[in-house]
Amino acid sequence: MQQDMIVVLDLGSEDNTLIARELRSLGVYSEIHPHDITAAQLKALPNVRGIILNGGPNRVVDGVSIDASKAVYESGLPLFAVDHKGQIPQNLERWPKDAGQLRDTLRAFTFEACKAQANWNMENFIADQIELVREQVGDKKVLLALSGGVDSSVVAALLLKAIGDQLTCVHVNHGLLRKGEAEQVVEVFQKQLGANLVYVDASERFLGKLAGVADPEQKRKIIGAEFIRVFEEEARKLDGIEFLAQGTIYPDIVESGTKTAKMVKSHHNVGGLPDDLQFELVEPLKMLFKDEVRACGVALGLPDNMVYRQPFPGPGLGVRCLGAITRERLEAVRESDAILREEFANAGLQGKVWQYFTVVPDFKSVGVRDNARSFEYPVILRAVNTIDAMTASIEPLDWALLEKITQRITHEVPGVNRVLYDLTPKPVGTIEWE
């Protein structure tokens, strides 16, 4: 590890993440740790230059007001107490609300009191992780479930740099991926980056299992369970794999908004793998926030449309093809989604609107086409903005753009004669329809 670190000690603050992110934006690496960190744990952290005792409203745990452990007070490191009355005088009653003042306060502590270096950047991070992964893995083999989503793609690119041929990626096409997605994974990872990639086209298998299943919960369960089965079969075919790499990121680890942010033990992101598949986990992104994961992907040379990809549900297009999935309607979802994405990109909305997609319900309506009656499916457009996915607002789309998308979908997608725009915010609607 090359980088200096400031520890944010969670003494019940609701702003741990904010402070850690601010420190990182000043170029200084920062981690959040629980108040009862031991001397040994503290010693194991590389290059700690100072500790922020970050108090706040969640300071009472099990009826007792928490304080930092003895190890912290005896560390000899510069300490800064905010909203915390402990064994040192409180430095600040609360963090400044003004972003500039907050930054100045952090700057003064970090650079003047702690004499930390602003040496946190992606190049150093990547260099460190490459070294750490090589140390952890030695000459053993690593398996990665590669979805083509941001997190697993960045892990793949990083591991390829670190261990090259010792990595095997498995990409499962469950038949519910967006247009061109599986092809892009193969093109980028196998052809351009030269990864060992096992591409499993399991579309028929998934669609067979899903035939006639209309209940949304049931559909999700079938897709999840079948994914694990396929992945497990592939894992068993490969010899001598001892490690499983995962795209775990920092928000998966720090529980925000709870009593105190506890460090959660590593978990199986690829949930539901059987216990007799015993892997040690490799999680090189587990200290990164989402925006840093993207910056890491860019630094590793992944294409923008992979790195800035919008969130995509695990069950894929399966939950956007409402009710019992049919091939005809699944194709309509896939084609209309591709048109929507293309038109959003042309209009400069890619990366500006948080999430946008199409939905095809399981009913038809009457229309006219070429002077004859048609009886075809509608396509519903959805475009939402959100900060935390708990609430979402509707993107006020330009009328001409809506008309253009409607024109294209009704003329280019077989079996579709109407286009609707969903104006429902969350709540009362959810972002997805199922």
Ligand SMILES: Nc1ncnc2c1ncn2[C@@H]1O[C@H](COP(=O)(O)OP(=O)(O)OP(=O)(O)O)[C@@H](O)[C@H]1O
């Ligand atoms: N089609 C797939 N093929 C291979 N692995 C997959 C696939 N779908 C999901 N996974 C694996 O399961 C993990 C969790 O999937 P989930 O849909 O929750 O994505 P995520 O946590 O947003 O990560 P990512 O950004 O990598 O998709 C992924 O990171 C990936 O390792």
